[in-house]
Amino acid sequence: MPVSHTIAFLPAPADIPNSVDIDTILADLQDDGVSAPADDVAGLQDVVARADREGITLRVVVLDENPGRDSQLRDIATDVGEQQGGTILVLSPNWVGTSSDALPRVAVEDAQDHAYTGNAVASANQFLDAVVEPDAPYGLITVGLLLVVGAGAAVTWRLRSRRAAAATRVED
Numbered sequence: 001m002p003v004s005h006t007i008a009f010l011p012a013p014a015d016i017p018n019s020v021d022i023d024t025i026l027a028d029l030q031d032d033g034v035s036a037p038a039d040d041v042a043g044l045q046d047v048v049a050r051a052d053r054e055g056i057t058l059r060v061v062v063l064d065e066n067p068g069r070d071s072q073l074r075d076i077a078t079d080v081g082e083q084q085g086g087t088i089l090v091l092s093p094n095w096v097g098t099s100s101d102a103l104p105r106v107a108v109e110d111a112q113d114h115a116y117t118g119n120a121v122a123s124a125n126q127f128l129d130a131v132v133e134p135d136a137p138y139g140l141i142t143v144g145l146l147l148v149v150g151a152g153a154a155v156t157w158r159l160r161s162r163r164a165a166a167a168t169r170v171e172d
Helices: 022-032 040-055 071-084 105-113 122-130 138-171
Strands: 060-063 088-090 098-102
Touching: 022 040, 022 060, 040 060, 040 088, 040 122, 060 071, 060 138, 071 088, 071 098, 088 122, 098 105, 098 122, 105 122
Parallel strands: 060 088
Antiparallel strands: 088 098
């Protein structure tokens, strides 16, 4: 009897750098939604408050150094998000990581692309701006283009019909 082997693909465990203490970050986030060096705290508190006014629960974590890999920032954001909820933005000097249980992943990743500034407060503001700015109304744009193309086709058909009718009258 042949032996059947089942291969299961399991998600890789979170890779949190040894230098990062998630419990310390969580404790720091409790009072104001910010875990960052003292110089950045006031500016980041303003960003978190602005996010709250926009209906977004934002938590910002700033690391003093880059971890070994940029993907570790997303792992930190995911771990913090699982315990805190909301949208988590993790910044290091050169990288950005995010996680959100409230916003679509595509919106968060797009906003993340705007957060590479090297300045934590500017990065967080740009991230938030990108999250709250309305998307272009692509549905309306598509309908408009279809109407324009349809109208052009109708006008072309009408002109060709008239020319054909005029040519038939001339031949008679």
